[in-house]
Amino acid sequence: MILIALFAFGAVICIHVLFVRLLIKAKASFSPQIWLLYSLCIVNVISVVIVSRSDLLYHLLVLNALTYSYFHLFNMSDTARRIKLLILIHRGKNITNDNYSIESMIEVRLQRLHKMRQIYQDADSYYLRSYFLLGISFLFEGWKKILAR
Numbered sequence: 001m002i003l004i005a006l007f008a009f010g011a012v013i014c015i016h017v018l019f020v021r022l023l024i025k026a027k028a029s030f031s032p033q034i035w036l037l038y039s040l041c042i043v044n045v046i047s048v049v050i051v052s053r054s055d056l057l058y059h060l061l062v063l064n065a066l067t068y069s070y071f072h073l074f075n076m077s078d079t080a081r082r083i084k085l086l087i088l089i090h091r092g093k094n095i096t097n098d099n100y101s102i103e104s105m106i107e108v109r110l111q112r113l114h115k116m117r118q119i120y121q122d123a124d125s126y127y128l129r130s131y132f133l134l135g136i137s138f139l140f141e142g143w144k145k146i147l148a149r
Contacts, residue, residue: 001055005062008043012067015039031115033075040067 016032016039023030044060051059088095110126113119113133120129128134 001058002062004051004055005059005066008047008059008063009066009070011046012036012039012043012063013070015042029115031112031117033071034116036067036071036074040064 016036019035019039020030020032023035040063043063047059047063048056085095110119114121116133118128118130118133119126121127
């Protein structure tokens with residue numbers, strides 16, 4: 001049973017890579033994180049059809065837990081400044097304060113939230129489009145309070 005879940009997890013990653021590469025070739029503005037969630041949805045639907053009813057709950061728990069871990073690993077590697085700095089240094093690029101100003105950091109984060117369809121801009125203001133990440137943020141804030149951090 002675990003092998004089927006691992007195979008399905010591999011399928012999620014392959015579909016995600018395929019989507020992202022196709023969108024890059026199409027020069028589309030997109031969020032790789034959203035396409036990972038779409039990939040997971042596709043594999044979950046296929047799993048419901050293929051996996052026996054007695055094993056389905058276990059399979060979906062393992063598949064979604066693995067994908068959740070991959071999501072955070074992928075997200076961390078995509079957004080971590082330290083990783084970007086190491087790559088820039090390795091490639092021999094110039095690192096300036098202009099690349100890492102507070103304004104540019106905020107702009108990049110706002111662009112990411114816009115691409116993930118979490119916010120939209122109207123004139124000079126930003127508004128919530130979705131409460132999904134906000135809800136998750138509140139969960140983490142609550143968890144911090146429980147941990148007394």
